[in-house]
Amino acid sequence: MSESNTSQDIASLYRFLAQCMQYPDPEWMNDDFFNVFYNLLGSLGAVTEGKEIRKALEQSSDFIEDLQIEYTRLFINGVPHVVAPPFASVYMDKSIQGSFALRTLNFYRKKGFAMGEEADLPDNLIHELEFLSLLTEEEDYVGEEEFLSTLFRPWYKCFCPRVAEETRHPYYRMVVTLIDFFTKEEEEDGFQLNEA
Amino acid sequence: MQYGMIIDLERCVGCHACTIACKAEWEVPVEFGRNWVKRLGPSKVGNELASTYYPGLCNHCAKPPCVDACPADPAEMTFKDAKSGKTTTLSVAATWKDPFNGTVQIDKSRCIGCGACVESCPYEARYINPAMVDDVSSDGKADKCTYCMPRVEAGLAPACVQTCITNARIFGDLDDPTSEVAKYVKKGAKGLEPKGESIGPNSRYYGKKKDMTLLFQESTPELADMGSVKRRAMMASMVKPAMRKARDLGLLGLAGAMLVKGLSEKKNDE
Numbered sequence: 001m002s003e004s005n006t007s008q009d010i011a012s013l014y015r016f017l018a019q020c021m022q023y024p025d026p027e028w029m030n031d032d033f034f035n036v037f038y039n040l041l042g043s044l045g046a047v048t049e050g051k052e053i054r055k056a057l058e059q060s061s062d063f064i065e066d067l068q069i070e071y072t073r074l075f076i077n078g079v080p081h082v083v084a085p086p087f088a089s090v091y092m093d094k095s096i097q098g099s100f101a102l103r104t105l106n107f108y109r110k111k112g113f114a115m116g117e118e119a120d121l122p123d124n125l126i127h128e129l130e131f132l133s134l135l136t137e138e139e140d141y142v143g144e145e146e147f148l149s150t151l152f153r154p155w156y157k158c159f160c161p162r163v164a165e166e167t168r169h170p171y172y173r174m175v176v177t178l179i180d181f182f183t184k185e186e187e188e189d190g191f192q193l194n195e196a
Numbered sequence: 197m198q199y200g201m202i203i204d205l206e207r208c209v210g211c212h213a214c215t216i217a218c219k220a221e222w223e224v225p226v227e228f229g230r231n232w233v234k235r236l237g238p239s240k241v242g243n244e245l246a247s248t249y250y251p252g253l254c255n256h257c258a259k260p261p262c263v264d265a266c267p268a269d270p271a272e273m274t275f276k277d278a279k280s281g282k283t284t285t286l287s288v289a290a291t292w293k294d295p296f297n298g299t300v301q302i303d304k305s306r307c308i309g310c311g312a313c314v315e316s317c318p319y320e321a322r323y324i325n326p327a328m329v330d331d332v333s334s335d336g337k338a339d340k341c342t343y344c345m346p347r348v349e350a351g352l353a354p355a356c357v358q359t360c361i362t363n364a365r366i367f368g369d370l371d372d373p374t375s376e377v378a379k380y381v382k383k384g385a386k387g388l389e390p391k392g393e394s395i396g397p398n399s400r401y402y403g404k405k406k407d408m409t410l411l412f413q414e415s416t417p418e419l420a421d422m423g424s425v426k427r428r429a430m431m432a433s434m435v436k437p438a439m440r441k442a443r444d445l446g447l448l449g450l451a452g453a454m455l456v457k458g459l460s461e462k463k464n465d466e
Contacts (some may be wrong), residue, residue, distance in 0.1 A: 005335045006311045006432040013431065014437035015448045032445045040438035145424050182431060 014133035090125035200370035205403030207364035214356035232410035248407035265316035309333030312429030323409025339413035342384035
């Protein structure tokens, strides 16, 4: 059935975006991964951006290490400070694991989900994308919209420009732009991948 | 002209002959239906007991949300008035409302199978037929009641109308005041409008007050959030090739999969 195919494709997309935001590791960040990544960019008309990323990766002697360094600087432990911690509370409560994280956890629970044992904080971007994937798989579109508008977009729209402006690697600029593109409400004039 | 159908609840006996005739005529897959008959009640309505049927089908609405939802690239189509021979050319997506006979139709060759129209129809009158695949859509094509236009154009009645053993289904031109359907509307036949909306359903119901009350209580639908329907349809059609590739390669869920898992699953683990 196409309705479930649609859900499956969107669920896969959220999961793929979550994957893109994982710590770079050659176990998953391989040729197959980039094949799909460029394919996705191609279908969105972002061929130039894809070429820019490909060039950056090809020019590097160890692109995984480059991306690991950038990931750490952006999201884990930068000097003098981490650029953009991928946690909602940082932007909404100005602290880590604030009330926004609890609200997020409560939303997961309301929908019948809990955190796995090896999970990070509930308001971690990766978990939120995985949660959106699970909601979409269940075709809970009302839940998806509610989560996006009340718990995801409010912080993501602060997080995204921080990464996009400060990153030194085109890969992360593109990943956060993709997440932004797929989670924001449809604009009146349709989708615009690059608003600039 | 606006084709419409009246369903006289006073005559319907819930035999499902209409649903079977439709399936047979249009080779509708077993799991889907272009029309349906649901049993309602017995329920208390006021101080009376009511029991009736909800024989449903596409309403060929005056303002069909399914037409607005279709994201397929528009194409020029020329329509012809069967009576006067007059033609007009309009730019339409893969589904449209015919400017002459008022029916809502689908161009299967241009349908991308995204399911946006299926989701947008408050009556759940559309489905994706997975058997209809081509280069445009590997998922199938949207399908629904056409008011049996190919039969009507050949001078026949719609299959469900022809087969109805009690003549509970009446088909005709609602704009023609001498037609039986228009007379029913004059007598009070009503369409099921979605909650708080006015989209002008042209399949209408006529029956005892208590049965009509029960029908409207039980079967008044709600309109879907169109913004979100469109967003999903656009997203899915854009990412489909890449995401299918990702699934084929087993890429999804390699790292950090299922960090959020079902509560019941967690309890079982414990």
